[in-house]
Amino acid sequence: MVTDYRRSQRRKPYEAILDKVKGWFGNRMEEPEAAALQKEEQQTMLRLLSELPDKYRLILYLYHYKQLSYQEIAEATQLPLKTIETRLYRGKALLKQKWQEVRYNEQTSSASGRPRSSTISK
Numbered sequence: 001m002v003t004d005y006r007r008s009q010r011r012k013p014y015e016a017i018l019d020k021v022k023g024w025f026g027n028r029m030e031e032p033e034a035a036a037l038q039k040e041e042q043q044t045m046l047r048l049l050s051e052l053p054d055k056y057r058l059i060l061y062l063y064h065y066k067q068l069s070y071q072e073i074a075e076a077t078q079l080p081l082k083t084i085e086t087r088l089y090r091g092k093a094l095l096k097q098k099w100q101e102v103r104y105n106e107q108t109s110s111a112s113g114r115p116r117s118s119t120i121s122k
Contacts, residue, residue, distance in 0.1 A: 048098045056091030063088055 049057060062073045070088075074081045 044102055048095055052091060052094055056087055059087040060091045
């Protein structure tokens with residue numbers, strides 16, 4: 001039932017993750033450059049997802065992009081349901097941490113007068 005609702009509300013996969021991450025930091029006010037910022041954020045999110053370890057990236061991909069339920073992911077990957085829940089939680093936490101690093105780097109670079117960049121310092 002929940003899965004059917006989620007599938008009926010299909011959006012581009014990266015939007016679901018981006019909306020979740022934006023919720024962590026609050027939505028920005030609409031600006032004239034909102035479309036450009038949204039595109040940049042989408043590209044950043046996809047890059048951050050690609051940098052996650054495979055075991056987390058796969059679960060996040062199946063959950064957010066393919067919109068599979070926990071049970072469906074467990075069956076597809078032949079992993080226990082609790083493992084799916086744990087990896088999804090940890091994957092989101094890693095993604096949130098990486099997103100915060102990107103935003104922090106953007107804030108410090110804009111405060112120092114340097115151009116805005118979406119790179120993560122390692």
